Amino acid sequence: MSFSDLPMSDSHDPMSDSHDVDDESAPLSVSELTGQIKDLLEGEFPSVWVSGEISNFSRPQSGHCYLTLKDENAQMRAVIWRGAASKLNFDLKDGMEVVCQGNIDVYAPRGSYQLVIRNIQPLGLGSLEQKLRQLQAKLAAEGLFDPDTKRRLPIFPRTIAVVTSPTSAAVRDFLQVLRRRWSGVRVIILPVRVQGDGAAEEIAAAVETAGNLSTRIDTLVVTRGGGSLEDLWAFNEEVVVRAIHASPIPVVSGVGHEIDVTLADLAADVRALTPSEAAELVVPSAVDVEAALGTLRTRLAGALRSRAVQARLRLDSLAERRVLRAPYERLHNLARHLDELGGRQERATRQLLSSSRQRMSMLSAQLESLSPLAVLGRGYSLTQRAETGEPLRNAADLSVGDRIVSRLAKGTLSSRVEELGED
Numbered sequence: 549m550s551f552s553d554l555p556m557s558d559s560h561d562p563m564s565d566s567h568d569v570d571d572e573s574a575p576l577s578v579s580e581l582t583g584q585i586k587d588l589l590e591g592e593f594p595s596v597w598v599s600g601e602i603s604n605f606s607r608p609q610s611g612h613c614y615l616t617l618k619d620e621n622a623q624m625r626a627v628i629w630r631g632a633a634s635k636l637n638f639d640l641k642d643g644m645e646v647v648c649q650g651n652i653d654v655y656a657p658r659g660s661y662q663l664v665i666r667n668i669q670p671l672g673l674g675s676l677e678q679k680l681r682q683l684q685a686k687l688a689a690e691g692l693f694d695p696d697t698k699r700r701l702p703i704f705p706r707t708i709a710v711v712t713s714p715t716s717a718a719v720r721d722f723l724q725v726l727r728r729r730w731s732g733v734r735v736i737i738l739p740v741r742v743q744g745d746g747a748a749e750e751i752a753a754a755v756e757t758a759g760n761l762s763t764r765i766d767t768l769v770v771t772r773g774g775g776s777l778e779d780l781w782a783f784n785e786e787v788v789v790r791a792i793h794a795s796p797i798p799v800v801s802g803v804g805h806e807i808d809v810t811l812a813d814l815a816a817d818v819r820a821l822t823p824s825e826a827a828e829l830v831v832p833s834a835v836d837v838e839a840a841l842g843t844l845r846t847r848l849a850g851a852l853r854s855r856a857v858q859a860r861l862r863l864d865s866l867a868e869r870r871v872l873r874a875p876y877e878r879l880h881n882l883a884r885h886l887d888e889l890g891g892r893q894e895r896a897t898r899q900l901l902s903s904s905r906q907r908m909s910m911l912s913a914q915l916e917s918l919s920p921l922a923v924l925g926r927g928y929s930l931t932q933r934a935e936t937g938e939p940l941r942n943a944a945d946l947s948v949g950d951r952i953v954s955r956l957a958k959g960t961l962s963s964r965v966e967e968l969g970e971d
Contacts, residue, residue, distance in 0.1 A: 579656070586654035589661060593652040598624075598663060599671065602644045603776045607633070613640060616776070617648065617663065625662040626650070632666055642777050643677025646670050676777055680784055684811055687786070692793045693814040699798045701818060701830060705766035707734045708830055709758040709797070711751060714739040718773040718823040722802070725827035730834050736763070741782075742772040748785035755791040755799070767830045768797040770812060771823045774805035783812040792816055802826030924957040931955075934962065943968050 576584075600617035607613045611630035616623050626648065628636075640646075650665040687693065708726075712719045714737050723735065738758060740750040751770065758768050770792065772783070782788065783803045792799050792815040801816035802823045813819040820826035866872060924930065931940045934951035946952070946965050954961040 578659075582654065582656045582659055586656060589652045589654055595649065595651055596663070597647065597649050599645070599647040600624075601676075602640060602646060603642055603778070605640055605642050607640075615640065617646075625660065626665050627653075627662055628665045628668065636668070638670060640668075643680070644670055676781065680777075680811070683784065683786060684814070687789055687811065687815070692789060697793075699817045701798050701800065702766045703832060705733060705830060707736065707763060707765050708767045708769060709736045709738055709761070709765045711738045711740055711754040711758065711768070711770045712772055712823075713742045716742065716773060718771050718802075721773075722769070722771060722823045722827045725824045726831060729828065730831035733831055736761075736765070743775070743779050743782055747782035748788050751782060752785075752787040752791035755788070755795055759796045765797050767800060768795060769800045769802060769826050769830060770816065771800075771802035771820075771826050772804070773823065774808055780804050780808055780810055783810040785811075788812055789815045800826050800830055924955065927957075929954045929956050929961075943970070 598617060600619050600623075603616045603618050603623070605613070605615040611633060613628040613633045615626050615628075617626050618624075646668050648663065648665045648669075649667040650663050652661055653664045654661045684693075691697070710719065710722065712722075719737065726733065726735065736758075738754040740754045741747040742751070755768065755770065758765050770783070772780070774780075780803060783801075789811045792801070792812055798818070799816040800818045800820055801810070801813045802820035802825060803810050803812055804822075806821040809819075818829055820829050871878060931952055931954045932938060933940065934953045937953075940946065940952065946968060948965050948968060950965045952963055952965060954963065
């Protein structure tokens with residue numbers, strides 16, 4: 549049975565006839581036609597083997613696996629029900645080449661068909677996945693993904709440039725979250741294509757343009773919504789990765805969804821899981837900032853009150869000190885002490901002078917008693933050679949005729965030796 553076997557209505561316009569059509573030429577309803585197609589496909593393909601590359605793989609909480617099988621020219625949806633999925637001994641992921649065995653199923657509510665996979669075996673990485681890994685290894689070896697080169701984002705940016713498609717849902721989500729969180733920021737959209745031929749060159753050129761604008765850009769965001777590996781491939785191109793790494797502006801990459809990781813994400817300074825999260829990362833939340841300021845205001849007021857109380861207590865403590873209650877008392881005490889020291893010094897000086905006079909008198913008396921003049925006063929005389937003034941103690945030291953001088957208590961006598969004798 550083929551599509552040509554399906555009953556077809558007459559080729560003439562049914563609106564041209566005003567009479568009722570008979571049962572044989574009645575048009576089919578959508579449900580009837582879909583049902584016939586379902587019977588035809590499911591009957592013709594009860595079991596098929598298909599090879600292809602996995603894309604758009606997902607496994608929700610239900611346990612079923614949903615994916616797309618593709619090659620260079622076509623793609624088809626496929627599903628692995630939970631029972632078959634639970635028996636898999638390897639992990640499925642995008643880019644994996646597999647060979648599958650199953651049957652064709654038509655999903656009537658959507659009018660689409662899919663492959664219900666009962667058995668699946670891996671064949672290796674797909675060509676795009678292989679190319680991606682090779683390029684990642686090359687750029688990583690050059691240091692383009694080095695964590696030490698990542699820059700911190702400004703906390704309060706004034707101007708943000710966004711490289712994206714201006715008509716995409718990603719830019720709408722980004723702007724909506726941005727305006728909700730922080731209104732005091734200027735946004736410059738640099739429109740580019742985000743997939744297809746030439747998209748990578750446009751993205752790289754826009755990133756370079758952002759760094760050369762006369763307006764200072766604080767943060768650069770490169771973003772787009774989710775998609776398959778092919779849809780996101782522009783953000784894996786080498787020209788885009790190098791442009792992001794060379795950008796003088798801190799770059800946030802928000803490409804795809806949480807499970808999508810592109811080379812642009814690895815090269816950017818910050819990776820956002822979604823465009824909405826990119827908006828959350830580039831600006832603070834006004835509510836959070838206000839709450840933080842409120843907390844700081846409360847803490848500052850409390851700290852000032854505490855400091856004031858401590859200062860008052862210290863001031864009161866100082867005020868109780870004697871030096872502040874009677875500031876001249878110590879000065880008076882010092883003056884009184886100085887007067888006492890002056891009196892003591894004067895008395896000590898007088899006593900010292902008196903003692904010195906007494907000692908001087910005693911020494912003078914002693915000296916007087918030992919003085920030759922005192923001896924002379926008692927009737928003695930001092931005889932000396934007239935020429936030399938040498939005192940004479942022995943008559944044998946003289947000769948007859950020598951001139952001598954005798955000193956008395958009052959006056960002197962000059963004489964000449966006429967005779968020498970012994971005691």
